[in-house]
Amino acid sequence: MNTTVKHTEFNIDTIREDFPILNRKVNGKPLVYFDNAATSQTPKQVIDVIVDYYSNYNANIHRGVHTLSQEATDLYEAARLKIQQHFNAKHSYEIILTSGTTHGINLIANGFTNLLEKGDEVLVSALEHHSNIVPWQMLCERSGAILKVIPMNEKGELIIRDYDALLSKRTKLVFVNHISNALGTINPIEDMIKKAHQVGAAVLVDGAQSSPHIKPDVQALDVDFYVASAHKMCGPTGVGLLYGKEKWLNKLPPYQGGGEMIDQVTFEKTTYAGLPHKFEAGTPNICGGIAFGAAIDYMNAIGFDAIATYEHELLDYATAQLSAIEGLKIYGTADEKTSVVSFNIEGIHPYDIGAILDKLGIAVRTGHHCAQPIMDFFKIPGTVRASFAFYNTKAEIDALVEGVKKAKMMLS
Known part of the structure; x- marks a missing residue:
């Protein structure tokens, strides 16, 4: 290919x-x-990969011993490695392939349900897309945590001194986009992540709008979770990524149950697969994942x-x-x-x-x-x-x- x-x-x-x-x-x-x-x-370089996949490699992955399944699996996992390298994750298994940014955010919001206690606080910026607001409201309703908003000014910038004032030992999570989809504002996420970590909070960055313009380095940012979508980056719809630090992904429960995310299944008890498969239940968007890798190749070549x-x-x-x-x-x-x-x-x-x-x-x-x-x-x-x-x-x-x-x- x-x-x-x-x-x-x-x-x-x-x-x-x-x-x-x-x-x-x-x-x-x-x-x-x-x-x-x-x-x-x-x-067309990405379109050609999509056509090539369905013309020559179309098969389910990870489960088959036959040639097509093995070839499709190799291509899919090679795409995961490309994504890992592009975002500079430490391990390939820290890259969870999702249906898009919204899926990744909801996966994390669901996972924190039992990790928060009543009275804990989560901070969300005033510049967020609804996808980075509504899941956290739902999380707070389930857990009893309190949602607080980092305010913005007339220029469309976050007011960092107010962010500093909101941070406390009660802060458990901070959610902020890297770039505002509505205004184009680039947020100072490196500084915000550092300050959040000083009070022991984890940070999720919505990178849907930044990934087409900036090459994020998740290790340099020291971010806990980073989400993005392929269709913003010259790739297909219906596929995206969730990066999570290994320590956090191991703490969170699976988001969905089904095939692929299991280790052993009996009617008495099921044990779960390791990373990344623990969060990848069911047949994924195989072609989409491969094409995502091709889109990253294309943009990096430019x-x-x-x-x-x-x-x-x-x-x-x-x-x-x-x-x-x-x-x-x-x-x-x-x-x-x-x-x-x-x-x-x-x-x-x-x-x-x-x-x-x-x-x-x-x-x-x-x-x-x-x-x-x-x-x-x-x-x-x-x-x-x-x-x-x-x-x-x-x-x-x-x-x-x-x-x-x-x-x-x-x-x-």
Whole structure:
């Protein structure tokens, strides 16, 4: 299975050729895809791996003695090693393959049910996606723990002095995203992790939005849990990763019961398999896991430093061009942020702007972006969110700016 990528330097024209969907038209217009924070597009190198798997290797893994099963198992476990190396986990068995970020968060939330006591405190940031809020509310309802919120300021940054004040010996868990999906804010997670550990708390970082832009080093961060999704990283939907420190994963009970996660089963008692299989009940998304590895290969071949530099140029350009439109307000002006611009035009509902942009072939996201508390903080129903990837261009941003101007003219 060949996943070789041809790139030796960052060339936007060559990169765009890798993404077949960028050649299509929407409503008769060339597609401008600015919804990358929801899901990235998939290069043909990864698509080819998916086709190759179903054409040549399709079989269940870990259980079969026949050739196809062994080949599929080898490919799947090789992908786990790629993910381990990319995120710099100490051991491959600290990488749990999941259906995505939400699955990983719920696995941890479920596991801590019997590890918390009434009156324990868990901290969650005000910048979280609903997937990193609701599971912890459910955990607190089950355990009697108390949920406290790390507040944010008008720039869309967490107020770290308030975080410091919230931390205490009662704090058992801290949950924070690496990057806000709604605003693009990059949170100071290294400092936050260090401070949490000083009071004995464990930290889970939602890396769904950071993984496409940053190459996290989980050992350097000293994070206890890190979650991400392949479909944000040029991979397929329905697969992701949970990294957990070995000591924590051994403390937590299995999330689901079924095949693969067992050692011995009798009607009197069942014993569980070791890591990582303890948390991987049932037939996994085998092809998805293999394709996740291929997507990581693809992005690493381009280079995350090159990706970050180019995307920052796009962010600066888009921010300047959109800010010049009278009546347009950008939400999320943190000093450290990634390639997301959330905005509104005074007096116009974001949905209406998004609908007109779609008629022009421009895909953006509108609404609260599964981050309703952020919108409540700003007292708005939602925003128009344009999120950029390394295969976007300044010419596409120009099309967005003209589209926003047209929408403003039509709707004012």
